[in-house]
Amino acid sequence: MSRSLLRLGTRKSPMAMAQSTAVAGMVMEQTGVEVELVGLTSFGDVSQADLTQIGGTGVFVSTLRTCLLAGDIDLAVHSLKDLPTAGVPGIALAAVPVRGDPRDALVARDGAKLADLPAGALIGTGSPRRAAQLRLMRPDTRPVPVRGNAGTRLAKVTSGELDAVVLACAGLDRIGHRDLVTEVFEPDEMIPAPGQGALAVECRDTDPGLAGLLACVDDPDSRAAVTAERAVLAELQAGCHAPVGAYAVATDMLRLTAVVIGDDGAPPVGASAAAPAGEAARLGREVARELLRRGAGKYVTVSAAHTSNGDDAQ
Numbered sequence: 043m044s045r046s047l048l049r050l051g052t053r054k055s056p057m058a059m060a061q062s063t064a065v066a067g068m069v070m071e072q073t074g075v076e077v078e079l080v081g082l083t084s085f086g087d088v089s090q091a092d093l094t095q096i097g098g099t100g101v102f103v104s105t106l107r108t109c110l111l112a113g114d115i116d117l118a119v120h121s122l123k124d125l126p127t128a129g130v131p132g133i134a135l136a137a138v139p140v141r142g143d144p145r146d147a148l149v150a151r152d153g154a155k156l157a158d159l160p161a162g163a164l165i166g167t168g169s170p171r172r173a174a175q176l177r178l179m180r181p182d183t184r185p186v187p188v189r190g191n192a193g194t195r196l197a198k199v200t201s202g203e204l205d206a207v208v209l210a211c212a213g214l215d216r217i218g219h220r221d222l223v224t225e226v227f228e229p230d231e232m233i234p235a236p237g238q239g240a241l242a243v244e245c246r247d248t249d250p251g252l253a254g255l256l257a258c259v260d261d262p263d264s265r266a267a268v269t270a271e272r273a274v275l276a277e278l279q280a281g282c283h284a285p286v287g288a289y290a291v292a293t294d295m296l297r298l299t300a301v302v303i304g305d306d307g308a309p310p311v312g313a314s315a316a317a318p319a320g321e322a323a324r325l326g327r328e329v330a331r332e333l334l335r336r337g338a339g340k341y342v343t344v345s346a347a348h349t350s351n352g353d354d355a356q
Contacts, residue, residue: 045255047076051106051115054081055191060216061241062119065139065259072258080115082106107133110246117245117256121213122237122268127276134247137260138268142212144239144289146172146232148225149199149214150206155225156180163205166195172208174285174303175232178310192217208232212239233287233301236271240264263292266319273326274300278333284342288326292319300329302338311338 048069052062059079066077082105103125106118111132122138148156148165156179159165163180166188167173173185188195188204192213198204206224214220243259245252271288280286280302288300299314313332317325 045075045252047078048117048252049080049115050077051080051082051109051118053106054083057192057213057217058119058121061121064216065119065241065243068139068259069256073255075255080109082109082115107244110244113246116249116252117243120242120244122240122242123235125237125242125272127272132247133244134253135242136245136253136256137243137258138265139241139243139259140261141264141267142215142239142241143210144234145211145229146208146227146234146238147211147214147223148206148208148227149196149222150224151199151202153224154206156183156206159183159205164203166198166204166207169208169235169285170305171235171285171287171303172232174305174310175287176208177305177307178303179231181307192219196222210234210238229289229299233299234289236275236286236288237268240268263319266290266292266296266322269322270296270298270326270329271300273323274298274330274333277327277330278302278338278342280342286342288329290322290325295319296322296325298325298329300326300333302333302341304341311336311341 050062050066052058062079066079069075069077103120106120107130109115110118117136150159159180161182163183165176165183165185167185168188176183176185188198188207192209195207195209196219199207211223211226214223243256245256267290270290274288275286278284278286285303288298290296290298295316296319297316299312301310301312303310311333313329313336315325315329
């Protein structure tokens with residue numbers, strides 16, 4: 043069926059609009075089909091409650107999916123780490139574009155790195171994963187919950203309300219604020235959230251023609267990596283309070299490392315393995331099972347909904 047216009051649903055935050063605009067541009071360039079952005083407001087955008095209290099980051103996804111199933115939009119773009127691992131009947135993950143920088147970044151005043159911050163420094167993050175890893179790296183600082191879009195969080199540093207914040211490098215890149223980063227944490231220092239830096243393009247699974255069209259912006263290496271990472275989360279049945287990190291890189295093989303961190307100061311539980319990219323889901327499940335064998339279960343909150351890991355939306 044010939045298409046002249048696609049309606050792309052997106053949250054209205056500056057970051058969501060930026061990443062949706064980028065995907066729209068890729069689709070138009072590859073297919074010649076015009077893409078119109080449709081701004082939507084989710085419950086997660088208006089609630090000021092802690093993410094771990096309102097159901098994890100799935101709260102940013104449900105409104106877009108409802109509109110997609112209703113036919114009000116043709117496709118939706120999400121930060122992939124916002125997607126619950128359990129699938130939704132009627133919706134297909136049509137594409138995972140080339141992944142952005144998956145690492146975490148510190149933004150502090152006066153160019154300060156984590157080691158430069160004073161004892162008792164307040165570091166803003168809405169992520170249990172980041173907070174737990176910050177406690178391991180600098181146990182004398184205080185990770186504090188923070189909500190709002192990236193601009194709101196950055197302003198808390200400028201105003202002096204916080205000494206620093208930790209945000210995703212990819213998100214800062216997308217809103218043009220990479221220049222504010224004072225330290226980038228490599229994955230062996232702070233392991234990213236499953237899917238961090240990647241985008242998800244969804245459409246109705248009853249429209250295979252559209253799914254085929256959107257496949258033009260899919261990147262197989264990025265899809266394999268995030269498939270393995272999310273399989274860890276799903277196998278652990280990790281709820282929104284579980285600080286889970288997972289990071290996979292596709293080279294000659296797909297290499298996956300995952301960690302579960304408690305908030306009691308105990309050493310994190312980690313595991314890693316490699317497999318062909320075509321076995322990404324199996325690789326993720328096997329690494330998760332190894333984590334459980336090593337005692338990670340005591341840090342995992344089981345959730346029947348298999349939500350994402352309650353990480354920052356931005």
